[in-house]
Amino acid sequence: xxxxxxxLFFGIAWLIVLMPFLFWWSTWFGRQLSDAKLDEYLHxxxxxxxxxxxxxxxxxxxxxxxxxxxxxxPDMVALADNRSVEIRNTDAWAxxxxxxxxxxxxxxxxxxxxxxxxxxxxxxxxxxxxxDASGRPxxxxxxxxxxxxxxxxxxxxxxxxxxxxxxxxxxxxxxxxGDQNAEARSPITGRVAAVNMPRGAQVTAGDQLAMVDxxxxxxxxxxxxxxxxxxxxDLPAIARYEREQPGLPDRIRQQAILTxxxxxxxxxxx
Numbered sequence: 222x223x224x225x226x227x228x229l230f231f232g233i234a235w236l237i238v239l240m241p242f243l244f245w246w247s248t249w250f251g252r253q254l255s256d257a258k259l260d261e262y263l264h265x266x267x268x269x270x271x272x273x274x275x276x277x278x279x280x281x282x283x284x285x286x287x288x289x290x291x292x293x294x295p296d297m298v299a300l301a302d303n304r305s306v307e308i309r310n311t312d313a314w315a316x317x318x319x320x321x322x323x324x325x326x327x328x329x330x331x332x333x334x335x336x337x338x339x340x341x342x343x344x345x346x347x348x349x350x351x352x353d354a355s356g357r358p359x360x361x362x363x364x365x366x367x368x369x370x371x372x373x374x375x376x377x378x379x380x381x382x383x384x385x386x387x388x389x390x391x392x393x394x395x396x397x398x399g400d401q402n403a404e405a406r407s408p409i410t411g412r413v414a415a416v417n418m419p420r421g422a423q424v425t426a427g428d429q430l431a432m433v434d435x436x437x438x439x440x441x442x443x444x445x446x447x448x449x450x451x452x453x454x455d456l457p458a459i460a461r462y463e464r465e466q467p468g469l470p471d472r473i474r475q476q477a478i479l480t481x482x483x484x485x486x487x488x489x490x491x
Contacts, residue, residue, distance in 0.1 A: 254278045256289065263296055269305045276300070276311045283318035294322060301328045306337045306390075313340055317347025326351050333359055338367065338408045339389060342439070346446050354450040363443035364458045366414055369393045369431040371424045373403040380420055380431065384467075385413045387433060394430045411436040412468050434466075440473055448480040453488055456481060 254262060254275065262268075263275035279297070282290040300312040313332050316325040325347075332344035333356050342363045345356020371377075375398035387393060387407045394405040414434040418424060435443075440462060447455055462469070462477035 259293075263293060269308050272300070272303075272305075272308050273311045276308070276315045280315040280318045283315070290319075294319075294324070298324050298328050301332055306340060309335060309337065309340045310343050313343035313347055317343075317350045320351045326353065330355060338362065342443070346442055349446045349449055357447075357450055357452070357455070360443050360446050360450075361455050361458050363435060363439050364462065366432045366434050367407060367409050367411070368429050369405050369407060369433060371396055371403075371426055371428045371430055372405055373398040374425045375399070375403065375423070377418055377420055377422045377424050377430070378402070380416050380418070381413045383413050383415055386468075387411060387413060393433065396424060405430055407433045409433060409435055409439060411439070434468075437469055437473065440469065441476065444473070444476045444480045448476070448483045451480060451484045453484060456484060459484075 259275050259278055262271040263279075265271040276297070279290050279293055297312055297316055300308055301316075303309055303312070309332070313329060316322075316329055319325060329344045329348050329351070330353075333341055333348075335341050335344065341356070341359045345359035348354075348356045349360075371394075373396055375396040377394060378397045379395040381387060381393050387410070389408065389410045390406050391410075392404055393407050393413065396403040396405065411433045414432045416431045417429050424430065444459065444462065447459065451459070459477050459481050462473055463481065465471070465474060
């Protein structure tokens with residue numbers, strides 16, 4: 222093999238290693254941003270992930286009580302109306318890092334009516350930090366399975382199998398509607414618990430196609446919040462997690478038991 226050929230192979234091998242690293246580096250929200258870069262990312266309306274990256278970095282500054290974050294607070298309030306679900310979701314979580322801001326409190330209360338399940342859930346969780354239990358119903362809903370419904374009528378051409386892990390907005394089923402495909406996606410990260418219709422079935426819009434159980438992080442945060450604000454009405458939703466659940470670690474079961482105990486103790490002390 223000639224030196225030139227060896228050099229070419231070496232270059233290709235280097236690119237195979239380098240390209241995934243560069244992709245990870247460019248999308249990793251933990252990468253620190255300078256003030257100038259943070260300002261640029263926060264206002265980059267063409268790249269939603271840049272705005273999310275900036276919000277994550279702002280939340281870190283807020284948790285450290287860094288005063289440089291405060292000048293961006295009006296931008297964070299405005300992002301609550303952004304058309305991107307991912308941005309609204311991250312924004313709700315970030316606003317919970319500074320409970321001294323009345324505008325954040327009022328914005329989070331409005332976000333309890335957001336059309337997206339996870340945005341409502343994150344807003345409710347953030348409100349607990351403010352000592353506000355207004356989002357308790359939304360937090361309880363985070364413990365419940367999500368129904369995946371058909372977005373259009375047609376032939377069910379593909380479905381995920383029970384037990385399949387799925388990310389938020391991940392594809393669960395595909396429907397052939399006329400000459401186009403309609404996609405049914407999960408509103409939460411979790412695992413497909415059941416598929417209600419077989420491939421090849423004719424479905425109508427609104428038919429329930431599958432159920433997705435919530436993932437570990439979602440359940441963990443909901444149980445921790447209900448430990449603080451939960452009531453006796455929430456115990457049936459919590460009881461499910463006092464038993465071992467497929468795909469969930471034992472710490473979930475332990476937290477569910479602690480949460481039930483805290484709720485019953487509050488009720489006895491009233």
